[in-house]
Amino acid sequence: MLTLLRRPLREADATSTFYVLTAVAAFAYAACFTLNLVFQYRVVGLDPFQMVLVGTVLEATCFVFEVPTGIVADLWSRRVSVIIGFFLVGVGFAVEGIFATFAAALVSNVVWGIGYTFTSGALQAWITDEVGEDRVAPIFTREVQIDLTFSFVGILAAGALGLVALRVPIILAGATLVLLAVGLAVVMPERHFHPTPRGERQTFGHLKDQFVAGLRIARGRRVVRVFLLVSVLVGLSSEVFDRLWQVRVLDTFELPAFLGSDPAVAFTVFALVGSIVSLLASGASSRWLPARVVDEDPGLPVALAAAVQVVAVVGVALLGNLWLVLAALWLHNASSAFSAPIQATWLNRNLESSSRATVLSMNSQANAIGQVVGGPPLGALATRTSIPVALLVAAAVQLPSVLALLRVRHAAGTRTRDLVE
Numbered sequence: 577m578l579t580l581l582r583r584p585l586r587e588a589d590a591t592s593t594f595y596v597l598t599a600v601a602a603f604a605y606a607a608c609f610t611l612n613l614v615f616q617y618r619v620v621g622l623d624p625f626q627m628v629l630v631g632t633v634l635e636a637t638c639f640v641f642e643v644p645t646g647i648v649a650d651l652w653s654r655r656v657s658v659i660i661g662f663f664l665v666g667v668g669f670a671v672e673g674i675f676a677t678f679a680a681a682l683v684s685n686v687v688w689g690i691g692y693t694f695t696s697g698a699l700q701a702w703i704t705d706e707v708g709e710d711r712v713a714p715i716f717t718r719e720v721q722i723d724l725t726f727s728f729v730g731i732l733a734a735g736a737l738g739l740v741a742l743r744v745p746i747i748l749a750g751a752t753l754v755l756l757a758v759g760l761a762v763v764m765p766e767r768h769f770h771p772t773p774r775g776e777r778q779t780f781g782h783l784k785d786q787f788v789a790g791l792r793i794a795r796g797r798r799v800v801r802v803f804l805l806v807s808v809l810v811g812l813s814s815e816v817f818d819r820l821w822q823v824r825v826l827d828t829f830e831l832p833a834f835l836g837s838d839p840a841v842a843f844t845v846f847a848l849v850g851s852i853v854s855l856l857a858s859g860a861s862s863r864w865l866p867a868r869v870v871d872e873d874p875g876l877p878v879a880l881a882a883a884v885q886v887v888a889v890v891g892v893a894l895l896g897n898l899w900l901v902l903a904a905l906w907l908h909n910a911s912s913a914f915s916a917p918i919q920a921t922w923l924n925r926n927l928e929s930s931s932r933a934t935v936l937s938m939n940s941q942a943n944a945i946g947q948v949v950g951g952p953p954l955g956a957l958a959t960r961t962s963i964p965v966a967l968l969v970a971a972a973v974q975l976p977s978v979l980a981l982l983r984v985r986h987a988a989g990t991r992t993r994d995l996v997e
Contacts, residue, residue, distance in 0.1 A: 584655075584761065584762055584763050584764055584765060584766075585762050585763075586762055586763055587763065587765040588763040588764070588765060589765075590703060590706035590707060590765050590767075591703070591706075591707060591715060593760070593763060593764055593765065594699075594703045594715065594719070595718065595719070595722055597658075597662075597699075597756060597760060597764075598719050598722045598723055598726075599722050599723075599725075599726045600726075600752060600753075600756045601662065601753065601756065602722065602723040602724075602725075602726040602727045602730060603726045603727070603729055603730040603733070603752065604666075604669075604730065604748075604749040604750075604752040604753045604756070605727070605730065605749070606726070606727040606728070606729070606730025606731045606733075606734065607730040607731075607733050607734045607737070607745045607746075607748060607749040607752070608669050608734075608745065608746050608749035608750070610730070610731050610734035610735070610738075610745070610843065610844055610847050611734050611735075611738045611742055611745060611746075611839075611840055611843055611844070612672075612746060613627065613819060613822045613823070614738075614742060614822055614826070614839050614840075614843055615673075615676075615742040615743060615746060616630065616681060617822065617823050617826060618742060618826070618839065619676050619742050619743060620676050620677060620678060620680075620681060621678075622678060622681065623959050624816075624820055624823060624955055624958035624959045624963055624966070625952070625955040625956045625958065625959040626678055626681075626955075627819050627820065627823065627955065628815055628816055628819050628820065628951045628952060628954065628955025628958070629682075629951070629952055629955055630678075630681045630682060630685055630819075631685075631815050631818070631819045631947070631951060632815060632947065632948055632951035632952055632955075633682055633685050633686060633689075634685040634686075634688075634689045635689075635815070635944050635947045635948050635951070636948045637685065637686050637689030637690060637693075638689045638692060638693055638696075638944065639941065639944045639945070639948065641689070641690050641693040642693045642696065645657065645661075645690065645693040645694045645696075645698075646693070646696075646697060646698070648660075648694065648698075649694070649697065649698035649701060653766060653769060654698045654699075654701050654702035654705065654766060654769055655702060655760075655764050655765075655766040655769070657694045657695070657698040658694070658695055658698050658699050658702060658760065658764070659757050659760050659761050659764065660691070660694050660757075661691045661692065661693070661694030661695035661696075661698065661699075662691065662695060662753050662754075662756050662757040662760065663691065663753070663754055663757035663758075664687055664688060664690055664691025664694065665688040665691035665692055665695070665750075665753050666688075666691075666749075666750045666751065666752065666753030666754035666755075666756070666757060667687055667688070667691075667750065667754065668684040668685065668686075668687035668688025668689070668691060668750070669684065669688060669746055669747070669749045669750030669753065670684075670746075670747055670750030670751060670754070671683060671684040671687065671750075672684035672685070672746060672750075673743040673744075673746035673747035673750060674743070674747060676743060700716075702766065702769075703715060705766075705768045705769055706765065706766070706767065706768055724855065727851065728848065728851065730749075731844055731847050731848055731851065732844065732848075733745060733748075734840070734844055734847075735840055735841055735843075735844025735845070737840075738838070738839075738840025738841075738844065739838055739840050739841065742839075742840060797926060798984050799922070799923065799926040799984055800923070800926065800935055802980045802981065802983070802984050803919075803923050803939055804938065804939060804942045805976075805977070805980055806882070806977040806980060806981065807939050807940075807942035807943040807946065808942045808943070808945065808946040809946065809973060809974050809976060809977040810943060810946065810974060810977060811942065811943040811944065811945060811946020811947040811948075811949075811950060812946040812947070812949060812950030812970075812973050812974075813889070813946075813950060813954075813970035813971065813973040813974040814943075814946075814947060814970075814974075815947045815950060815951035815954070815955075816950070816951065816954035816955060816958060816966050816967065816970050817889055817892070817908075817967060817970055819951075819955075820955075820958060820963050820966065820967070821892055821905055822843065823963060824892060824893075824901070824963045824964070824967070825898065825901065825902075826839065827963070828898075828901075829898040829901070830898075831898075832898070846902060846905075849902075849906065850905065850906050850909055853906045853909070853910045854906075854909045854910050854912075854913040855913070856910070857910035857911070857913045857914040858913040858914065858916070858917065860914060874918050874919075874921065874922040875922070875981055875982065875984055877914075877915060877918055878915045878918055878919055878922065878981050879978055879981035879982045881911040881912070881914055881915035881918075882911075882915070882974070882977050882978045882981055883978045884907060884908070884911040885908050885911050885912060885974065886971050886974050886975050886978060887904075887971075888904040888905065888907045888908035888911070889904075889908060889967055889968075889970055889971040889974070890967070890968065890971045891903075891904030891907075892904045892905055892908070892967055893963075893964040893965075893967035893968050893971070894964060894968075923935070923939070950970075950973065954966045954969060954970055957969060
């Protein structure tokens with residue numbers, strides 16, 4: 577079966593194929609996720625603990641399978657890895673939508689989590705192999721534009737189809753990704769793939785070496801230590817916020833009359849507004865923030881953004897007006913989008929080329945570990961007490977990250993000082 581997947585029946589242009597699959601995948605992901613949590617709460621009947629547990633299972637699955645699925649992409653074929661990945665993601669989405677039980681939600685998140693790790697890294701590696709490193713940068717820029725455009729289309733489709741039934745956009749998203757996998761098997765080219773030499777493959781032994789090297793770097797550089805700490809703290813607190821804010825809205829407030837009584841319409845509008853606000857905030861950090869601030873004192877805007885996130889979580893927990901809660905939600909997501917490029921610049925400036933990939937990988941893993949460790953206890957707290965109580969605890973957990981960032985806010989512009997501290 578895998579041998580048959582390695583060669584397409586009818587090769588298409590690699591760049592065009594990449595753009596099409598980006599559009600289809602962006603549409604499907606947005607169609608699924610826009611109303612997925614509402615579906616889990618209203619149709620499947622999950623309580624807060626179960627909803628957070630489903631997300632924790634997904635994070636743990638991605639963490640565990642990232643390396644073995646990467647071996648497939650390095651050893652066998654980027655094309656095969658991508659096709660398998662989209663097929664599994666589609667099957668996972670469809671299973672959750674069709675069966676609509678807690679067990680199905682757990683199984684589906686394991687299946688689509690594994691599928692996601694098959695595409696993670698392999699897709700970017702494939703297009704880079706096919707077009708060459710010197711020509712791939714504008715393709716990735718175009719990818720972002722296509723992703724944003726078709727995500728908006730997917731959000732709108734979710735709202736329209738959700739009026740029929742909340743499970744419909746989820747099932748459609750799954751079917752769309754399965755068909756995408758079939759289409760890629762027919763046309764996706766792979767002309768320039770060469771198996772990674774044994775010594776460079778992402779095996780578990782290599783992962784251990786990465787971890788040890790990353791710890792060595794973290795011990796020597798304060799900025800790296802702080803970023804790893806912040807990633808853990810954000811991970812500990814983010815899972816309960818990301819998965820329960822919609823439940824907080826549904827349980828506490830009446831949806832606006834002008835949006836109708838169906839939550840599909842309301843949450844589609846909320847998602848669209850949130851996406852626009854976050855997009856504007858992301859652009860603001862690069863266009864409106866003075867370059868001097870980013871170059872000389874990036875810790876200040878990053879720490880302020882982290883403080884805004886903490887305040888926003890408290891707002892979602894305590895505010896008694898729907899629009900104020902939504903404003904807090906959009907402010908939280910916008911502050912994250914605003915600080916993300918500044919954080920990336922700050923961290924990369926404090927890394928050597930030889931260690932950059934290692935530390936960036938560890939930073940992502942630290943966030944995932946935080947979500948896996950923090951999600952279930954806070955979800956259980958939300959079920960035993962209330963969602964606002966769990967959100968307040970999440971805000972308290974994240975608060976030390978603000979203080980940590982403030983302590984190193986001057987480190988970015990003085991790398992030599994960071995090396996000796």
